[in-house]
Amino acid sequence: MPLTLTRRDILKFVGGSIAGIMVTPIPWKLLDDVSIWTQNGPWIPKVPRGALTTSFSTCALCPAGCGVQARCVNGIPYFLSGTRNHPVNNGTLCPSGVAAHHLAYHPLRLKTPVQVTRGNGTIEVRPVSLDDVLRKISVASGNSTGAKGSLALLDQRPGRTVSLFYRKQLARHDHGIYLVSPTDPILITQCLDEMAETPFGPVGYHLENVRTILSFAAPVLDGWGTPAQTSPMLRTRHSSEQNAVKVIQIDSRHSRSAQLADQWIPLKPKTEAALAFGIAHVIIRDGLYDKRVIGRRIPDFNIPGKHSYSDLIGRFTPDHTSELTGVSSDVIVSTAHSLVARGPSVAIGDGDSGGGPLGKEAEIAIWGLNILLGALESNGSIVQRREAPVPEGFSSKELSPVMGISAIPDHSIGLLLIDGSDPGDPLPWSLLERKLIPRQSLVVACSPTLTGLAQHAQYVVPTPAHLEALTDIPTIVSSATATFSISAPLLKRPEGMTDAIEIMAKVFETEGSMEDLLKQRTSAIFATRRGCVFKAGTGTTVPITELGSPDEFWTELTAGGMWTDDPIRSKPFFQFHFMGRAPDAYQRMLDAGEAVSPLDGPLTPEMLTVLPYGRRAEVGGAQLSPLMTKLYQESGLHRSSKVAVLNPATAKKFDLVHGEQGILATACGTQKVGIRVDAAVMPGVIEIAAGPEPIGQAGNEIVQEQNILELIDPDQALPWRAFRATLRKA
Amino acid sequence: MDQATVKQSRYGMAIDLDRCTGCGACLMACAVENNVSPGRPTVNERTGTTWMRVIEVQDGRAFPAAETAFIPMMCQQCEEETPCVSVCPQNAVEVDPETGIVGQIPQRCLGCRYCMTACPYHARYYNWWDPQWPEGMEKALNPDVAPRMRGVVEKCNFCHGRLHDARAKAAAKGSREINPTDYIPACVESCPVQAITFGDLNDEAADVARQAKSERAFRFLSRLGTEPKVYYLSGRSWVQRLADRELARSKKETVHG
Numbered sequence: 005m006p007l008t009l010t011r012r013d014i015l016k017f018v019g020g021s022i023a024g025i026m027v028t029p030i031p032w033k034l035l036d037d038v039s040i041w042t043q044n045g046p047w048i049p050k051v052p053r054g055a056l057t058t059s060f061s062t063c064a065l066c067p068a069g070c071g072v073q074a075r076c077v078n079g080i081p082y083f084l085s086g087t088r089n090h091p092v093n094n095g096t097l098c099p100s101g102v103a104a105h106h107l108a109y110h111p112l113r114l115k116t117p118v119q120v121t122r123g124n125g126t127i128e129v130r131p132v133s134l135d136d137v138l139r140k141i142s143v144a145s146g147n148s149t150g151a152k153g154s155l156a157l158l159d160q161r162p163g164r165t166v167s168l169f170y171r172k173q174l175a176r177h178d179h180g181i182y183l184v185s186p187t188d189p190i191l192i193t194q195c196l197d198e199m200a201e202t203p204f205g206p207v208g209y210h211l212e213n214v215r216t217i218l219s220f221a222a223p224v225l226d227g228w229g230t231p232a233q234t235s236p237m238l239r240t241r242h243s244s245e246q247n248a249v250k251v252i253q254i255d256s257r258h259s260r261s262a263q264l265a266d267q268w269i270p271l272k273p274k275t276e277a278a279l280a281f282g283i284a285h286v287i288i289r290d291g292l293y294d295k296r297v298i299g300r301r302i303p304d305f306n307i308p309g310k311h312s313y314s315d316l317i318g319r320f321t322p323d324h325t326s327e328l329t330g331v332s333s334d335v336i337v338s339t340a341h342s343l344v345a346r347g348p349s350v351a352i353g354d355g356d357s358g359g360g361p362l363g364k365e366a367e368i369a370i371w372g373l374n375i376l377l378g379a380l381e382s383n384g385s386i387v388q389r390r391e392a393p394v395p396e397g398f399s400s401k402e403l404s405p406v407m408g409i410s411a412i413p414d415h416s417i418g419l420l421l422i423d424g425s426d427p428g429d430p431l432p433w434s435l436l437e438r439k440l441i442p443r444q445s446l447v448v449a450c451s452p453t454l455t456g457l458a459q460h461a462q463y464v465v466p467t468p469a470h471l472e473a474l475t476d477i478p479t480i481v482s483s484a485t486a487t488f489s490i491s492a493p494l495l496k497r498p499e500g501m502t503d504a505i506e507i508m509a510k511v512f513e514t515e516g517s518m519e520d521l522l523k524q525r526t527s528a529i530f531a532t533r534r535g536c537v538f539k540a541g542t543g544t545t546v547p548i549t550e551l552g553s554p555d556e557f558w559t560e561l562t563a564g565g566m567w568t569d570d571p572i573r574s575k576p577f578f579q580f581h582f583m584g585r586a587p588d589a590y591q592r593m594l595d596a597g598e599a600v601s602p603l604d605g606p607l608t609p610e611m612l613t614v615l616p617y618g619r620r621a622e623v624g625g626a627q628l629s630p631l632m633t634k635l636y637q638e639s640g641l642h643r644s645s646k647v648a649v650l651n652p653a654t655a656k657k658f659d660l661v662h663g664e665q666g667i668l669a670t671a672c673g674t675q676k677v678g679i680r681v682d683a684a685v686m687p688g689v690i691e692i693a694a695g696p697e698p699i700g701q702a703g704n705e706i707v708q709e710q711n712i713l714e715l716i717d718p719d720q721a722l723p724w725r726a727f728r729a730t731l732r733k734a
Numbered sequence: 735m736d737q738a739t740v741k742q743s744r745y746g747m748a749i750d751l752d753r754c755t756g757c758g759a760c761l762m763a764c765a766v767e768n769n770v771s772p773g774r775p776t777v778n779e780r781t782g783t784t785w786m787r788v789i790e791v792q793d794g795r796a797f798p799a800a801e802t803a804f805i806p807m808m809c810q811q812c813e814e815e816t817p818c819v820s821v822c823p824q825n826a827v828e829v830d831p832e833t834g835i836v837g838q839i840p841q842r843c844l845g846c847r848y849c850m851t852a853c854p855y856h857a858r859y860y861n862w863w864d865p866q867w868p869e870g871m872e873k874a875l876n877p878d879v880a881p882r883m884r885g886v887v888e889k890c891n892f893c894h895g896r897l898h899d900a901r902a903k904a905a906a907k908g909s910r911e912i913n914p915t916d917y918i919p920a921c922v923e924s925c926p927v928q929a930i931t932f933g934d935l936n937d938e939a940a941d942v943a944r945q946a947k948s949e950r951a952f953r954f955l956s957r958l959g960t961e962p963k964v965y966y967l968s969g970r971s972w973v974q975r976l977a978d979r980e981l982a983r984s985k986k987e988t989v990h991g
Contacts, residue, residue, distance in 0.1 A: 036844070043883035047864060049872035051769070051880060077877045083766055085923055096926035099762040109871035225755070231926050238927045242752040242969055263802040264755055270798045630868050633773035634765050635758045638782030641790065641804075642758060651797055684792060684800035 054078035060087055060540035060564025062477055063101045064491035065470060066621035067163075068092055068230045069477030070101055071540055071564050074494050081105040081471065081494050086231075087564055089543035091487075092480075093231040100621045103629035107470040108495050111630065112453040114466035116500055120454070121462075129454065134502065137448060137463045141511050144419040144446035153418025153441045156181040157508070158431070158457070160424050162188055162406065163478030165525045166505050166518065168394060170423070171403035173512040181412060182404040185429040186361040186723065189481040190406045192354050195367040198586070201303075201579040208389040208484040209350065211237075216342065216349040217251045218283075219261060220276045220370055221725075223356045224251060226260040227620040229482035238264065250346060252339060254279060256726070257359070257615050257691050258684040269339065270686055272601035273613055273726035275329040276362050279336070280351070280369035281597045282325025284376055285317045286340035293344075293376045301375065304581045304589075311590035313372070313582035320597060328598065349377045350385045354481065357429045358618020358694030358713075360724045365596030372582045380578070390569055392479065392488040393532050395524040412439050421511065423504045424451035424458050424467075430623050430694055432713040432724055433460050434672060450504035467504055472497040474518050476525065486569035488529055490522060492562040527554040529567055540564030602726045603688055612654070614668070614729045616712045618694035628696050636696075645711055648677040648731060649691040655681050658731060665734035668692070670715040670727065676734060690731060744813070744834040745892055746935040746963035747922070748945035749806055751973055753929035754788070756804030761786050763924035764808075767893055769879045771865040783859040785809070785890040786921055793972045803973045806921070806930070808890035809857040810954065810962030811836050817960065818849035818858065826887075834935075834963060835892050843886040850887060854955050855962075858889045892932075893919040914940070935963060952977045 025031060054077050063070045071087030084105055086095040117137050121128040145155060155177055159167050162184045174180030184190060189207075197203045211217070211233050222228050225238060240248035241264065253265035254276065262268040271279055287293050298305055306314045322333035343349040353370040355361035362370075379386045409431065417439050436457070440447070451458035452469045467473065477489045509516030529535075530548065537560055538545045548567065551557050561567065583589040602613045622628060622642070636644045643649065648668060650660065660666060662681040667674050668690070677692065685691055692712045716724050764770070764786040773782045786808040793801040812818075816836060818827045826842035827849055829835070838858075850858045865881040875881070878895035882888050900917035904910065914933055922932045933942035942965075945951060950967040952974050968974055 039844075039885065043864075043885050047866075048883060049865065049867060049875060049881055051875045051877045052873055053877060056877070078873075080873050082874050082876050083763075083920075085763075093926075097759060097924065098926070099758040102759055102762040102924055103766055105874055106868075106871060109868045109874065111868045226757075235927050238755050239753055258797075258800075260756070268798065629762075630772040630871070631762065631765050631770075633777050633782065634761055634770070634784045637777050638773055638779055638784045639758070639761060639787045639789075640779060641756060641761070641788050682792075683794075683796045684798075684802065686797055 052077045052080070052082070059494055061471065061494050062489045062491045062564060062566070063097070063104060064473070064475050064477060065100055065104055066227065067161075067478070067480045068227075069480065069487070069489050069491075069566070070097055070231065071489075071538075071566065072097070072101065072104075073540070073564070074105065076494070087540045087543070089538075090540065090564075091232060091538055091545070091566060091568060094235070096231045096235065098227075098231070098621070099632070099635055100628065103631050104470050105494070106629035106631055107452075108472055109630075110453060110469065112455060113469060114452065114454060114464060115498070117463065117465045118454070119463055120459070127459075132463070134465065137465055138507075138510055140446060140463060141419065141421075141448055145511060153445065154179040154181050154416055155419045155421075156183050156412070156417045156439075157421045157423065158183045158436070160185065160422070160429070160457070162190060165394075165476050165521050166423075168398045168403060169505060169516060169521055170508060171406075172398060173508065173514060174404035175402060177512070180404055181407055181417070183407055183409065183412065185431045186408050186410070187355045187357065187429045188406075188408075189354065191361070191408050192367055192481075194406075195364055195584075196371050198364075198584045199368060199371055199580045199582070201581075204388060204578060206389050206391055206479070206486075207481070208387045208479075209352075209482045210385045210387055210484045211249075211350075211482065214249060214348050214350050214385045215247065216346045217249060218339070218343060218349060218351040218373075219251060219253050219255075219265070220280065220351065220353045220362060220366070221253075221255045221257070221259070221356065221359060222352045222354045223259065223261050223620065224253070224352060225264040228261075228352070228354065228356075230480060233482055241266070250342075252342075256686060256689065257617050258682070258686070259356075259617055260619070263684075269331055269335060272328070272330040272603045273615060273689065274363075274599060274723075275601050276353070277366040277369045277593070277596040277599070278320060278325055278328040279331060280366065280373050281317055281320035282322060282329065282331075282336045283340045283343070284369075284373050285320045285325070286322060286337050287344065287373075287376050288314065288317055290341070292340065294378060297378065297381065298376070301579055302582055303579055304583055316583065316590060316593055316597070319594070328601070330601075330603075343377060347377065348379070348385050350374060350379045351377065355723070355725075356617065357620045357623050358616050360616070362725070363596065363723045365593055368584050368593065369596070371580075375580055375582070380580075387484050388572055389479070389484060390486050390572060392486045392525075392567070392569065393528045393534075395528045409435050409439065414438050415441050417441065418445050420445060420447045421508065422447070422449040422451070422457055422461060423508070424449050424456060429620075430618065430711075430713055431457065432716040432718075433457060434714070434716050434718040435724075436460075438718045448507075450502070450507055452501075465507055466501055468493070468497040468501045469495075471495050472501070473503065474522065476522055485535075485571050487566060488525070488561070489566040490526075490561040492564075523554075523558060526558050526561060530554040530557045535567055535569040537561075538566040538568070602728055605728075610658070610730050610732075611728045612650075612658070612731055613689045613726050614712065614715075615689050615691050615726055616694045616724070617691065623695040632696075643680070643693050645693050645695050645697050646677055647680050647692065649680045649682045649685050650689075650731075651685045651687040652681045652683055654685075654687050654689070655679065660731065660733065666731050667734050668712070668715070668729055668731050670717055670729045672715050672717050675712065675715060677731075679731075689726075690729070742832055742936065744935040744963060745933070746811065746834070746942055746946065746965065748931045748942050748948075748951065748965045748967060750929045750931075750945075751803050751805060751966055751968040752950075752970065753927045754804045754806060755927060756788055756790060756802075757926060758788055759924045759926055760806055760921035760930065761788055763920040764890070767876055767879070767895070767920035769865075769875050769881045771867055771881065774863065781862055783861060783888065785857075785859065785888070791973075791976060801970075801972070803968070803970065805966070805976070807855060807857060807954075808921075808964070809836060810855050810960075810964045811892070812960035812962050814961040815959060817852035817854065821848040821852045823848070833897070835894070835897075836889075837891055837894065838887060838889050840882045840886040840888065845885040845887065847887060854958055854960070858887050860887050861885060896920070
């Protein structure tokens with residue numbers, strides 16, 4: 005019988021085969037393989053291969069200056085950890101430090117100098133040559149005379165050796181201004197100098213001698229001190245140890261230090277001075293102070309016939325202080341008694357990175373509290389310390405004075421240079437902008453990225469990134485003795501990067517090299533033969549006298565070492581004016597104490613009080629590793645600048661819902677934010693970070709940062725700790 | 735390896751929640767050590783890959799009395815009835831009998847995500863995208879850990895690369911027993927307040943074994959009977975009460991005690 009194949013048979017065979025093959029592993033294996041082929045390819049990064057080594061350096065991301073041990077492959081760091089036994093961090097690092105070796109690969113890094121042109125809501129970035137930038141600076145510098153404005157240099161990391169270089173050059177300029185952020189410790193110490201009959205000089209803290217810390221919104225447990233100082237305190241939290249340090253955090257914000265403190269005392273924003281006076285009132289009223297010391301030390305404590313400190317303090321009864329601050333009178337009284345009973349105690353002000361300074365009068369009030377508590381006595385926890393020795397030619401007489409933003413007249417700066425190589429404390433641009441001569445000023449920034457204040461400059465010159473630059477780490481404010489360390493580069497810098505000192509040297513028509521400058525400084529320190537040196541390689545500390553030469557000292561410092569000065573044995577006798585020495589001191593202090601909090605001020609029903617905050621080393625966007633998305637977006641552990649946090653009752657009152665988007669608005673602009681509800685936040689306020697906005701791996705385009713500090717009204721006087729804004733649904 | 739001559743270990747952790755400050759150094763060190771790629775700009779708590787998360791919890795009281803604790807949460811290395819092992823159709827999850835560590839084998843994983851559903855701790859993460867780093871950053875990857883591909887699940891493995899290193903060191907000295915100081919996971923190494931203790935729970939002299947028996951010790955969801963090898967310590971009763979709660983992945987879903 006002949007076999008006849010019809011078209012139908014063929015179709016049936018093919019159809020059956022297709023159906024049948026589906027029950028065999030063939031198509032599924034093929035599918036699996038295709039899937040695997042698409043999953044794996046040359047686009048999957050290969051891990052580096054090569055020699056494994058270990059290097060040491062010092063972290064320059066924040067003023068602490070932690071020792072860093074880098075595990076390297078082919079000489080490139082791939083894992084950072086703290087240097088064992090290092091006096092600053094004793095083997096630990098913060099999350100920013102752990103990922104700091106990624107900053108060199110940040111997608112927003114500038115590769116060439118750029119000109120930034122701003123339009124109406126647009127930003128145009130055009131590459132230019134370094135010579136073009138220098139020509140512009142030269143013209144503007146020539147114009148920066150008294151008639152056409154001053155030449156100002158904003159140093160975002162003051163206290164470095166290069167800062168001395170800047171100040172020296174500015175002192176030679178007829179209209180040179182050396183400008184720092186208002187939260188800089190130099191300015192805070194100036195408040196104490198204003199009280200002392202003779203300048204007190206740099207201040208340090210013996211925290212290991214303290215049993216109670218009263219922190220006025222300082223991030224005491226979150227970046228104010230060194231890890232070696234705060235880790236023991238944090239380890240003994242919730243323990244029953246009698247000698248464990250007790251931290252009382254006075255803060256309007258539910259900050260990380262407020263969360264971690266033994267006691268959190270929330271107060272109405274901007275009433276820190278009143279609370280300091282209220283606590284001082286109880287100490288004086290109940291005779292809890294050393295009358296002999298106060299009699300000898302304080303000329304303005306009680307002046308018959310004149311306004312004196314006791315008159316001022318007499319007004320701040322617990323009940324009156326409670327009305328001003330919102331803190332109950334019982335808490336005020338018990339806090340004052342606790343500080344004395346659980347001494348030695350110390351009060352710390354200083355402000356913080358994002359939240360800004362407390363204000364001069366509040367700082368003076370806090371220093372007054374320290375004098376009452378005996379913290380400035382010879383056995384007290386606040387000590388006078390020396391600065392690290394400086395080379396010849398850099399004495400204070402030869403340097404331009406350190407100035408805060410409030411000391412500079414409006415519309416007076418013709419040329420503003422910003423050293424943003426190591427972005428430190430932020431400064432609201434609106435405050436800085438009003439100091440510039442409108443439409444005639446030139447702003448040039450030296451920065452690795454177009455972020456922070458650099459994004460407001462007309463020209464930005466790229467500088468080496470973290471771990472590519474050679475720089476020194478000045479003494480942190482909390483240290484009882486002077487220290488000095490060097491952050492030596494662990495990575496080779498790319499072509500086209502210029503150290504800020506080279507730009508500034510050309511501006512001032514002089515010679516300047518970071519390595520030469522730092523070698524001069526280390527030689528000056530070595531010449532004193534004072535102090536001891538920590539050696540990172542061995543984890544040991546030896547007297548400096550054991551080192552044979554300045555070169556050996558330099559080698560140790562550039563290999564992750566650290567110099568620590570000898571402590572000053574005796575503290576000279578000081579007399580302090582509790583209210584400062586200004587002629588109108590009494591009235592100024594009274595006004596500061598009686599100031600009405602923005603929470604109590606005249607308000608329209610829709611207004612809320614914004615409390616910005618920021619963690620040191622995380623405020624600027626460029627400071628963060630791209631991997632920081634883990635910390636901010638993926639875990640929500642740290643809040644970025646795009647998250648506004650409110651009390652549930654406040655959210656309900658304003659019809660705002662957790663998880664929705666909102667628009668935060670002031671007279672200066674608007675910002676889109678995500679709304680979060682947190683029962684621990686004070687009713688009536690919005691807590692929002694001043695940075696950062698983490699940038700994921702695809703964010704390699706130039707972006708204009710929106711930051712809460714951009715919304716600050718320049719007409720509102722410093723400090724910017726609290727200001728009014730509206731928040732509505734997006 | 736010759737089972738008869740090698741000591742069997744049960745690696746585990748004890749995390750002191752009264753010490754943890756929520757700094758996140760452990761979380762970052764984990765991501766750096768294990769070559770976990772950065773998230774995309776739109777990444778969130780559901781699409782990101784974070785082997786270790788630190789969850790902020792509050793005691794439920796209102797301002798100003800609210801108290802906060804931080805709970806580092808990673809794979810709890812379940813010992814019995816390990817949920818992810820039992821549901822995996824590809825045999826891509828297995829418990830190492832020598833160490834007790836629950837391992838994930840990306841080459842076998844087909845990305846079905848049953849294990850993610852089964853995990854009561856939400857400690858497993860799916861790679862939604864190809865692993866990518868900003869240009870040049872691949873030079874700074876850990877040479878001991880291969881990046882995982884798109885479409886597979888991954889999780890904490892107590893820094894397996896470091897275990898291999900420690901074994902290699904021991905082998906170089908002619909020993910089969912590793913020195914405990916040679917094997918320390920990245921999160922333990924990086925914790926600034928030494929809140930995390932790691933070691934062999936079978937070794938009674940080890941700190942971790944002693945802490946696991948402390949009155950302050952508890953385990954999350956122990957009622958499920960999976961015998962996790964990560965212990966938590968707290969003297970605060972409201973924190974201990976959280977042990978029976980299923981923790982959300984982030985602050986966005988705050989858990990109240």
